[in-house]
Amino acid sequence: LPPFAGAVEETWTIGRVIAWTSEFFKRKGLDSPRLTAELLLGSVLSLDRVHLYTDFDRPLQKDELAAFRALVQRRASGEPTHYLLGRREFYGRSFRVDPRVLVPRPETEMLIEAALECLGDHSQARALDLCTGSGCVGVTLAAERPSLRVVATDASLPALEVARENASAHGVADRVELRAGDLFAPVARERFELITANPPYVETSAIEGLSPEVRREPREALDGGPDGLTLIRRLITGAREHLSPGGCLLFEIGDRQGPAVLDLLGTAGFPGASVQKDFAGFDRIARAHRD
Ligand SMILES: C[S@@+](CC[C@H](N)C(=O)[O-])C[C@H]1O[C@@H](n2cnc3c(N)ncnc32)[C@H](O)[C@@H]1O
Numbered sequence: 276l277p278p279f280a281g282a283v284e285e286t287w288t289i290g291r292v293i294a295w296t297s298e299f300f301k302r303k304g305l306d307s308p309r310l311t312a313e314l315l316l317g318s319v320l321s322l323d324r325v326h327l328y329t330d331f332d333r334p335l336q337k338d339e340l341a342a343f344r345a346l347v348q349r350r351a352s353g354e355p356t357h358y359l360l361g362r363r364e365f366y367g368r369s370f371r372v373d374p375r376v377l378v379p380r381p382e383t384e385m386l387i388e389a390a391l392e393c394l395g396d397h398s399q400a401r402a403l404d405l406c407t408g409s410g411c412v413g414v415t416l417a418a419e420r421p422s423l424r425v426v427a428t429d430a431s432l433p434a435l436e437v438a439r440e441n442a443s444a445h446g447v448a449d450r451v452e453l454r455a456g457d458l459f460a461p462v463a464r465e466r467f468e469l470i471t472a473n474p475p476y477v478e479t480s481a482i483e484g485l486s487p488e489v490r491r492e493p494r495e496a497l498d499g500g501p502d503g504l505t506l507i508r509r510l511i512t513g514a515r516e517h518l519s520p521g522g523c524l525l526f527e528i529g530d531r532q533g534p535a536v537l538d539l540l541g542t543a544g545f546p547g548a549s550v551q552k553d554f555a556g557f558d559r560i561a562r563a564h565r566d
Contacts, residue, residue, distance in 0.1 A: 279340050287340055290331040292316060296347055303351050311356050312347075318360050319343045353487040365411040368418065371440050372409055375433040377496040379411040382553045383473055385560050386527055387415050389551070390471050393523035393562075398422050403462060403517065405429075405472035405510065405526075408496060410438030410451065412471050417447035425451045428461045431495060458506070459513045466519045472510055472526040478503040503529050504539070511539045518565040526561050533558030 279287045279295065293312050300308035313324050319342045322330065335343070346359050357363040357378045363370050365379040366387050372378050390412075394400055400420075404413030404427040413427035425447075429435050435453050442451040454461035476499040482490065489497070499505055507528065514524045524545070528536050533550035536558075540548035545563035553559035 279335075279344060286334050288332050288334050289316065289320075289327055292335060292340070292343065293327065296343075299347065300351070305350070311350060314356060314360060315346045315350060316343055319346065353491065355488040355491055358491070363409075366415045366419075368415060368445060370409050370411050370414075371437055371444065373437065374491065375431070375493065376409040376437045377492050379409055382559055383412065383527060385551065385553060386412055386471055386473060386525055387419070389525045389560055389562060390416055390469055390523070391419060393469055393525065394420060394423065397468060400424075400468040401426070402469040402471065403428070403465075403467040405458060405470065406474045406496075406506075407438050407453070408434050408473070410441040410453075412473060413451055414438070414441050414445050414447055416469075416471070417442070417450045418445050423450065426454060426462060426465070426467070427451055428454045428456060428458075430455070430457050431493065434493070434496075458509055459517055462517060466517055466522070468519050468522045470514055470518060470522070470524045470526075474506040474510055474526060475499045476503045476507060476527070476529040476532065478529075499529070502535075503532060504535060507532070507536060508539060511536075511543045511545075514563075515544055515565060520565060522565050524561075524563045524565070528558055528561050530557035530559075533561075536561050 296312035297309040300311055313327055317324055317327055319339055349359055357372050358374055363372045363378050366384050370379060400423055402416055402423055402425045404425055407413050407427035407429045410427055413425045417423055417425045427438060432455055435455055438453055442448040475497050477497045479498055479501055482497060537548055540563050548563040550558050551560040
């Protein structure tokens with residue numbers, strides 16, 4: 276256990292605490308041990324990482340050490356860093372996250388790039404963000420395009436509460452309408468210039484093999500059914516009737532789902548569809564247009 280809580284006679288400076296904790300996390304086999312130590316300590320002291328370094332020799336108070344120790348223990352027992360921090364950066368903005376929602380991933384920022392490109396300078400567009408979770412995609416698009424109106428949906432009411440908080444925090448609550456329900460059910464007979472989604476796409480049998488951190492995220496945010504494509508299939512078959520002529524469908528997919536997804540898109544009447552790879556070389560973003 277982290278020793279610094281009771282060590283009143285010793286001086287635990289910021290620098291010493293970071294060094295000790297980095298080593299502790301490393302021994303526990305955690306990813307990014309030093310960065311994690313810095314992020315957690317920064318959150319306890321309300322300091323960004325630069326200021327941790329400028330205050331390296333500052334001794335921590337007893338209550339600061341106790342609060343930090345509690346976080347270190349929770350992280351060591353498998354709680355994801357960003358749930359402990361309660362925040363995650365996405366496309367340059369800070370989003371509230373907690374166990375009600377998936378932690379936004381850096382590769383999902385590619386969905387934003389593709390969506391902004393697709394919107395071009397369309398000034399009256401309406402976008403639909405399915406499976407919105409924390410709202411990171413829908414809220415970011417609304418924040419990036421001040422005339423865009425977004426309908427963001429999710430089957431999970433607890434997730435939508437988090438999305439609501441994020442929409443308010445980023446000043447777009449008046450243009451991001453949150454609706455609860457299964458996939459397209461909340462938008463019957465409505466059409467959009469853009470549909471985005473980051474659906475659950477992990478094969479059910481692969482969930483057990485995911486890291487303990489990922490397994491703490493909501494199962495309904497991960498589980499894509501036996502072949503991972505259950506929701507993606509329904510997304511593809513339902514998308515056409517909800518796209519305006521010329522509209523774009525953009526969604527995230529699993530590492531090797533590209534060929535199967537392109538087949539499904541072709542069959543559903545999206546002949547020119549394509550799949551973009553992420554920086555690690557994995558299939559990541561599927562794009563299709565309605566003619
Ligand atoms: C992978 S998470 C994506 C969250 C967020 N958009 C992101 O990119 O970080 C998938 C989301 O889909 C939602 N979901 C799962 N099944 C659904 C369904 N049948 N209809 C609507 N939403 C669903 C989950 O609640 C979860 O919030």
